[in-house]
Amino acid sequence: MIPLTDPVLKRKSLGAFAGASLVGVAAGWSVVAVWLSAHQFIPVYTELASYWVSLLAGVAGGYMCFRSQSESAGSADSLWRGVCVACALVVVMTSWRLSDQRFIAWKMRAIPPDAAWPQMVSDLESVGRRVAESGRSSLPMKEPPPKSLQQLGSEVDYKGVSGNLITSPEYDGVTAAILFGYKGRCWGLCVGPEGFAKKYGRDGRYIRVATNAFFFAAPRG
Numbered sequence: 001m002i003p004l005t006d007p008v009l010k011r012k013s014l015g016a017f018a019g020a021s022l023v024g025v026a027a028g029w030s031v032v033a034v035w036l037s038a039h040q041f042i043p044v045y046t047e048l049a050s051y052w053v054s055l056l057a058g059v060a061g062g063y064m065c066f067r068s069q070s071e072s073a074g075s076a077d078s079l080w081r082g083v084c085v086a087c088a089l090v091v092v093m094t095s096w097r098l099s100d101q102r103f104i105a106w107k108m109r110a111i112p113p114d115a116a117w118p119q120m121v122s123d124l125e126s127v128g129r130r131v132a133e134s135g136r137s138s139l140p141m142k143e144p145p146p147k148s149l150q151q152l153g154s155e156v157d158y159k160g161v162s163g164n165l166i167t168s169p170e171y172d173g174v175t176a177a178i179l180f181g182y183k184g185r186c187w188g189l190c191v192g193p194e195g196f197a198k199k200y201g202r203d204g205r206y207i208r209v210a211t212n213a214f215f216f217a218a219p220r221g
Contacts, residue, residue, distance in 0.1 A: 128176020
């Protein structure tokens with residue numbers, strides 16, 4: 001029997017503990033990261049970048065778990081470690097793949113439905129009309145949006161407001177969109193016909209929040 005004071009055993013035990021902790025933290029973070037970004041505790045680019053970090057951490061932790069396995073460990077122990085690491089990596093990949101849909105769900109929960117959305121839609125229509133009537137295509141990023149619209153995203157993620165006036169059989173009035181995000185995920189609020197929402201919320205990743213108003217989140221095309 002190898003004594004607990006054996007330095008090799010202690011090193012392997014510490015390695016196994018560190019590896020298991022890394023695997024667990026990687027899986028856990030991938031689950032909560034989108035909640036944190038939807039509630040503006042962290043920027044969305046931090047959330048998106050962290051999935052790569054979580055995946056690498058899970059792989060590194062799994063390697064540490066197997067590397068620190070004692071020579072006397074049986075096949076059952078190896079199988080258990082492999083299953084745990086594989087499950088953690090599946091959690092990371094699934095959380096990453098579904099992050100846009102989960103972001104929409106958490107953002108919808110973070111914004112009070114009755115009071116906030118009507119005010120946001122009204123403010124966006126006003127800004128869009130002002131932009132269109134000024135002859136510009138968008139509101140400069142350095143000019144902050146109305147306070148109600150700041151609930152959609154942080155200043156770091158803000159990318160501006162566009163506005164236009166259109167007349168067509170389908171829609172007659174102001175079209176406007178406030179954008180936040182990056183290539184990995186673009187989100188915001190748009191006012192206009194549903195076809196306008198499909199332009200931003202690809203693959204149906206948008207939700208109607210008022211008549212001719214939609215919240216969207218999807219990778220930028």
